[in-house]
Amino acid sequence: MKQLEQYQNQMKTELQNILQFWLKHAPDEHHGGFVGAMNHENIPDYSAPKGVVLLARILWTFSAAHQAIPNEQYLNMTQRAFDYLIKFAFDAEFGGVYWKLLPDGQASDSRKQIYAHAFVVYGLSEFYAATNNELALEKAIELFHVLEAKSYDTQYGGYIEAFNKNWSAIHDVRLSGKDKNEKKTMNTHLHIIEAYANLYKVWPDKVLKSKIIHLLQLFVDYFIDSTSFHLNLFFTENWELRPDVISYGHDIETAWLLLDCAIIIGDIEWVGAMEELAVKIANAAAEGLDSDGGFWYEKRMADQFLIREKHWWPQAEAIVGFFNAWQISQQKHFLKKALHSWQFIQNHIIDKKYGEWVWGVDANDRIMQLENKIGFWKCPYHNARACLEMYQRLSMLTF
Template sequence: MLPTLSTLKSAVQEELNSILHYWVNHSVDDKNGGFIGQIDCNETKQFETEKGAVLNARILWTFSAAYPFTNNPAHLDLADRAFQFIDSYFYDSLFGGIFWSIHPDGSPKDTKNQIYALAFTIYGLTEYYKISKKEEALQLAINLYHKIEKHSYDKEKNGYFEAFTREWQPIEDLRLSEKDANEKKTMNTHLHIVEAYANLYEVWPDKVLKSKITNLLIVIDIYFIDSQNFHLKLFFDENWIEKEDVISYGHDIEAAWLLQWCAETIDDITLINTYQTYAVAIANATKEGLDSDGGLWYEYDPKKKELIAEKHWWPQAELWIGMVNAWQLTQDETYLNLVEENFIFVQNHLIDKKNGEWFWGVYSDYSKIEKDKAGFWKCPYHNGRACLELLKRL
């Protein structure tokens, strides 16, 4: 039986509390400082694993965003801890970038400037500034924004380049992860730059920054949204020649609501209208990835006509926001029903009822994907944000 709106909201509140409780109680690294680099699928804390910039930036964002909802001093403490740790160990004071990863002792490990990591750090810092009013957090975010504009922005052909060395020189391996294509311009990085810039604009309404957000939204419209099928195009070279790849259902539905929010943040009526239309069209396209159990499949390879038959945690979380947003725009309750069905799927298969938090995902036979409970890519941001957004919107 599908939950009613009020029971869904209370279940989401309960789940948010559970997610935050897990990270408060399990993620703090009392041995080395900051946060543990990895908790594996067996709940074993790996104190000697490298620590990733993205994990730490997302912890900063999550607890900064959650604190106004919870007023829990432990959540403010975790946000403070994340800010201090990023400021002390991930920020490269010599060259003004963000280390991709550090050793457990805090020394730099992978020193490349992956623009995605700078963007997430801006996103976390600006959210933290909202609750702390610490000028050093805002100034660090502004400094990183200037670094992205100086080094990553393509002044000739528009858009943003993926990655650089520590010294801001060209780098051969541009990939975010092993599964990604080694291309110079990607949907994922553009999506998270504009997300970060919009969050910065909320606390620092700079005219030039606003023009950069406007430009990013136009670039994404031109290159990354497929106007035929309303899926996202993922990879391009520096000349905007596409390298065809998979359909990523999670990125589709994340972009659907997030880009609309960015347009709303700068209050650009034309772009708001454009991205509201896209929000519904992309939500409809994402339905192709839904299974009969309410779960959202991970990816589809159109060339091979092959489904990547896994259901990862984060696309489910983004589905909640994207479909609730489509319901708000259209008042069509079909979208809300999809959220309710997916919530039941998540409760049945992804939430770890024994230890808390969510499993990485399940295969088509519902066996667990044995990857991190917390780690380089397994963070409280997607599911935490989904709960926060639903509490706002419902």
């Protein structure tokens, strides 16, 4: 299909555009590492704290890109990210990694947020795959053991969201102000399984595999609603559901990521189960699609109020999630949805003036200019990964 061949070329081009933006704008030549924040007009804020998640996502992105499209600039970027993480992000006293750093690299918020640990494992394992750096694998395995020793709930299963610096209990476990203050969240579990599966690719350990299967089972038992096939986001320690919102981006991201994890561990039964769920979750997520191909952000469950914003990252996940559902089911409407999502991104999300992707647009397609282009949450992860994932999937098709 000529349309899919064109799609493949567009994905590669856009991936390279995103990476060039980060190569040009992200390095912090004042303090080392990368800038903590940059506004919509590409003006950096050198006084902003540096999120460890941002650093880990840069490490993963350029490590993955270098393996697909070898490039010395990408490799240099991975080394910069790795060196900075190793020097500043790890807590030598109590173990684990910090949540965020001051501009000079010193710990700013010493809490132990498990979400950040997952992304550091994700980035380190990808860096090892790209470079065979033994220290990277050693540190990734070290963090796996930390998570199992400190965060894994031996009574109820799953992983506790956050801790104090010394791994004592913390009252406020939230990732951000918009989240519910609950000890177990779908979001963190999704990124733990993603990280563990990526580690398994380079370290096929039996215990690690059993933990990935445990996480898949948790999604079936708790996180994936067995009636609506939307994702349940927040739970108490003993798995009491705390209803909040329907997150369309998390729906469609989960649809393809869990299947990817099952494929990585090579479990045929789990692959079949995740294929079936991927299609059902994609169908549920499609409720969040607007007629222009854009993906609404969230809907509150209490009053069914739709948050009429279209953020960059759900758009990125949509093109992969719907394409994945098409590959499994061969239902053409999924392919149309993936193509329509990409069209919306081209029309409204790619920043043709300043580069990269805007944070999002409102219901009238006005750019959300007060949000950062680079920041604590705005990283080259969702969009670069989507382009890379699509480029690789399309490369395996026969046109």
